[in-house]
Amino acid sequence: MLKDYWGEIKDPVHGYVYITACEKEIIDSFLVQRLRRLRQLAGAEYVYPGANHTRFEHSVGVMYLAGRVVENPNISQHISQDTAEKIRIAGLLHDVGHGPFSHVFEHLLVKELGKTHEDITVWLIQNSELKDIINEQGCNAEEISRLAVGRLQQPKKSFLDQIISSSVDVDKLDFVVRDTYHTGAEYGYIDIFRVIQTLDILDEDLAVYLGALSALESFIIARIESFKSIYFHRVGRAAQIMLTIALEQANQELGLTSFTTPDEYLALDDYTVWASLRENEKSKETIKKLERRQMLKCAYERTFYEKDSMVSNIFSREKHRKQLKIDIAEEADVELEKVIIDVPTVPSVPYHHSALMEPMEIPVFYKTQKGTRIPQRLSDISKLFDVLKGFINILRVYTEARYRQKVGQASSKILGEIPSSAKISY
């Protein structure tokens, strides 16, 4: 039971989440409450009508799982009760920097300001009403702000950052299950408590005991299938691209990226920005289409694996993509803006979850009969991991329904037919 227990929050995914009076203060702040109007998976609702969950409930879930990690005796023996509480709060706040439609807006942030949502998280915690609330509760807002994005970098204590931000952090453990619950996609019911229960600290790093290997493998598979079925679904992706286009169309007039104070930034959420976009002369047509589910259509699609990393790199360069766009538009004889090249890892339409596919190692260990913990490379141990740690990338060409055939043919001509023997999936 928590010290300073205040009450509980009922979460459909984790059940009762017990919170302290201090956490209650922070949860009721405008910054955390605003997350109620940021949907977790903007765009995915066009594929999964139930996917309307928000960053708010996810943040409470991350706090809960952070709490489960710091209750694990392998971890709790290395930290004070105070630090444990800080980690819960950092988990709660890890997403406060997100903008409308989450990763869709982050694209604008990166492109126009060179900032990620993590940068904004740090800035907001240090410069908003949260700063005072946190400090009044006896914590240090500056410290919390860095912990929330995994940048505390406390000497000899890397694991502190890794609880919130690493290849098996509580952020991912929460969303893999939560996104499954609300979409109805059935890929993500994995045994997250097995993973949490077997976490340990090796040297100064978080590592997973190999007793949880099946749970780890299921976790990585769940992430990949979620990537394909939810985050990068053809139709959900079309919705995100349309939102991106609308944001770019209206940005100059609405000044979405010219905020200078936390208050200006915080006024932006799914509700307010959607309301502005549907009124704005430049973006209203795009929104009108979204409101009638007249989605962009995918005219061409190709999946690249690690062996194609060179190819993938080419497309990650703005210049190359621009040229490709010109070539296809010319070949198809359509206006340039009717051709949209979509590659998840590139900045033009950034996608957070692409990180998933970067070479990733989850630190693991086994125990000798005497109890010594021996670190291992997961890819040495698990053939699945060995295969999956490569890059995956999907190149798509989108256009309007009426140009689908023309653009499809042009793309095939320029990018090549997709060989029937090409692997289309991990």
Add this chain to the structure above:
Amino acid sequence: MLKDYWGEIKDPVHGYVYITACEKEIIDSFLVQRLRRLRQLAGAEYVYPGANHTRFEHSVGVMYLAGRVVENPNISQHISQDTAEKIRIAGLLHDVGHGPFSHVFEHLLVKELGKTHEDITVWLIQNSELKDIINEQGCNAEEISRLAVGRLQQPKKSFLDQIISSSVDVDKLDFVVRDTYHTGAEYGYIDIFRVIQTLDILDEDLAVYLGALSALESFIIARIESFKSIYFHRVGRAAQIMLTIALEQANQELGLTSFTTPDEYLALDDYTVWASLRENEKSKETIKKLERRQMLKCAYERTFYEKDSMVSNIFSREKHRKQLKIDIAEEADVELEKVIIDVPTVPSVPYHHSALMEPMEIPVFYKTQKGTRIPQRLSDISKLFDVLKGFINILRVYTEARYRQKVGQASSKILGEIPSSAKISY
């Protein structure tokens, strides 16, 4: 398998929902797509953070359950394939008339225009783009519009209306399960397919075979517990009252109830109206408080049962409530507007679900050994129903946190201490 099968929608509650090409056209209309921005349980998210589901997914669910009813051979033998399809579509469209924050806005509709959301549903289906879409699909928009709200009144076929609108209609069967799923409240996992499977037609009315009695009893209990724990939860109700206040504060300036065309009405949704309310000078303070979870507090609460129907009637009169408000404010020495009297069944703050508590009879029957179906009164058969069919009503006095004690004491003085022996629950 459906004729004219087009594809499927993945619903976290019912699994795959298969749809026809015709349904696909209607689902993609602006009127149905708009339901994505109407939350099912406005206000409940302040109690259950996961309760962010929308009228869109509920509408798809109602269509699905309507389809299950008309597949039941007891029903299907009485209707044509065409009628079966109409009932699905009517289920899909039953909620298109809802406004922002659903029942919260309906209060304004009733008060200012004397219209319910059902009236608006009929009006919209008959006068918007949906009319043409429906007619083009070979259905009759006028007929669908009336079926959608249970007002088709086809001679000798009352059951058609009752599928969509009665004491065990597919609307209630869907939301009792769906609200449970998304809130995490555990009261509503009931055996709805048992009820649907045992539906039959007696004379011209829908009735439930007594073999499903346990499922029926669970259904009624689930509705009552949901009423207390979700729909009429003290805090969720505070949020609804605050939204109501904000809508009333801003109505004159924003002209929320002065729409004259379907387009004007349809422009109102949770997103656009929230964005307006937070900017409007008159309502912005109220929204600011909601954005920081500074909720109205309940200073006094009393539950009434059927025996108190006279008392309940008294409070349902605007005049009585106004006088009560004056008396309490005077006694507490606070401004009049700081005292809010909340009674679910009265028009001042209407609440849809109060209907639940009205004397209600679910038609049931048993079968003789020869198979004759004998109608029964459920309250004759089930002691539970007999007890529960009465009125339940909750009288609450809300105020700001700082006046809670004063207003509480004043309320007790005027309305009487709550006797410790008073039943506070069914």
Add this chain to the structure above:
Amino acid sequence: MLKDYWGEIKDPVHGYVYITACEKEIIDSFLVQRLRRLRQLAGAEYVYPGANHTRFEHSVGVMYLAGRVVENPNISQHISQDTAEKIRIAGLLHDVGHGPFSHVFEHLLVKELGKTHEDITVWLIQNSELKDIINEQGCNAEEISRLAVGRLQQPKKSFLDQIISSSVDVDKLDFVVRDTYHTGAEYGYIDIFRVIQTLDILDEDLAVYLGALSALESFIIARIESFKSIYFHRVGRAAQIMLTIALEQANQELGLTSFTTPDEYLALDDYTVWASLRENEKSKETIKKLERRQMLKCAYERTFYEKDSMVSNIFSREKHRKQLKIDIAEEADVELEKVIIDVPTVPSVPYHHSALMEPMEIPVFYKTQKGTRIPQRLSDISKLFDVLKGFINILRVYTEARYRQKVGQASSKILGEIPSSAKISY
């Protein structure tokens, strides 16, 4: 985290159950392991094919919930860590005294030996290998044995017994959820952790805070619906009666109730006794019918409520039932043994769950603004409880399929037609 943590058990209902080295020793004893061969709901599998769960997993679940209760700070502040551990172990052992087919065999125990399964539990813990295991682990077997059946009766500490044995004990909280999970009946998904979280001690008794009222009401309804749909289902009950008949037929030869040592008793389980019954000349025909699902048929059924307690009392007397049996057999012109009178609360075919329907009060309390806890009578507060606290009793007459009509008519003649207006359900 537990002191002396040993490992975990994966339970489909509660997830991971963490256990201590001491608990591991006890779990691995023959007495606890034997529970793997005692099905929780003997007979119910003929209605719900999935209902094959055993007393073993239930016992682990009860231990788990007992652990959750003693972690509740309202309780933990009143007991030592050692006592908390004892309560878990007592929960684990509460059912070790059960015989084959659980309550079916208990009927024989009561009839032949005047013993309940609780009496056997105490005897076994004090006289088997468990005694040594428990004492070696530093506990007192005698104390544990009494705690396991709620008969510790420690002065000023009634709540210790009530955790394991009372109207909201962890036994019932576990089985209401577990039976639901494995049968697929949907009546029992209730919020048991809400109940556990709000438990407190009033004077020396366990009581539930009224904040959990909805959960409590759902719990009582779940128990009633489970009673009707699972425990006392017409077909499941027929199976239990047939098992009872087989046991009585073979008892003299097999000496099922003439055990004198723990080892003799413990040799009896579902597997060994079933194997004996199917070979025994006297019982083999009965088993043969069960093996082909040729069940006894219910020829007459009538439900009695509290108002009929006099009637109910009449049938609870062996003599009255015998006379009734004679009268019906004569009237129907069938052999006496073809008529079986079934009443759940009477010793002839005892049924544990009938206790449910006895006048029952769950102690509850509310808190004043100053935090004082005021005890309440639940039936004063909850109309549902007020209604439900009465007796429910079902009188049935079973016979073979071929005599169903004759026996049904004879029963109606003697016992009266069931008035069509009679309530047939709570």
Add this chain to the structure above:
Amino acid sequence: MLKDYWGEIKDPVHGYVYITACEKEIIDSFLVQRLRRLRQLAGAEYVYPGANHTRFEHSVGVMYLAGRVVENPNISQHISQDTAEKIRIAGLLHDVGHGPFSHVFEHLLVKELGKTHEDITVWLIQNSELKDIINEQGCNAEEISRLAVGRLQQPKKSFLDQIISSSVDVDKLDFVVRDTYHTGAEYGYIDIFRVIQTLDILDEDLAVYLGALSALESFIIARIESFKSIYFHRVGRAAQIMLTIALEQANQELGLTSFTTPDEYLALDDYTVWASLRENEKSKETIKKLERRQMLKCAYERTFYEKDSMVSNIFSREKHRKQLKIDIAEEADVELEKVIIDVPTVPSVPYHHSALMEPMEIPVFYKTQKGTRIPQRLSDISKLFDVLKGFINILRVYTEARYRQKVGQASSKILGEIPSSAKISY
């Protein structure tokens, strides 16, 4: 809705399963009812206490899924209503040939009689009371018997056999979900209805449309993780080996494999054989250990992948394993019988699920824009499948707890240390 609808069975996994009068007759036969006393996963309950589900409920589930397949219009257009019904019945009966402890007994069948459980299934359906029941219902028992084990081999209709017996048959689709439900292992909640919905017939073979690729990949992963976590779990496997030993010890006296009539074989089930084994002088010590969870311990373990198929082949030869056993026993200085070599694919302790790991191709196809269905090799398309289609094999050396260290060291000496870089998992 089924023709000749009789009633429904409530299954915790699939919900209501509707059955016909004909199916009801067959379900109530002794052969199907007997499956209630054959646990699905003998041995797994020592790891997962909830894993007490039986072949009975699985068989009903397989019938249900077979019904879902033949309702899929891609399939139903190729078969008559009668054939559809036969496939359901074949699904229902596919496991009637199993013996006590399922695959554990099958080892004896193979070793002593050269028969698999499928052979017994065919024999029983053709020679027991089932034959008459089936024929009376207007089906052909001989035809059903072959369809039940996928050996109908009807010209141009290979898909008929494949529904019941292939790499994505309804048997596997049922057990992957059912075993997950009852164990609580979370690896198997996969989207089986997506797979069923996309099944089609290519030429004469069942194939899956690539739109279900994610579901297919999840299915294969679920099978692998289940293999490791459930079917071949170190402790569950120990229990199976101990059961195997007990069966072999008592076989001569009990005559378990000397049955000559269906009735003799059918008298063997988990209950009767367990009761015999615990009384038999030769096997009673082994059972006594199981009854106290004194399991054999794994002293050495090594996992082989396809590259090691040569090595794997070596161990699949009885002679090689015998020699290995001698060598280890000598080196460890323990009695020969204290060393148990366990390899899943070899006959000494056969394990059904090892089939999983054989090179396996699930036939798939994609559709061109014109709707032509083009067959594909799944391993060409899915990198995951490409990797996973190899062999997996686990070599373990078990012994009693007291010899664990000695036998472990001897095994390491003879079989080699497990290189720390060896992959221990897919």
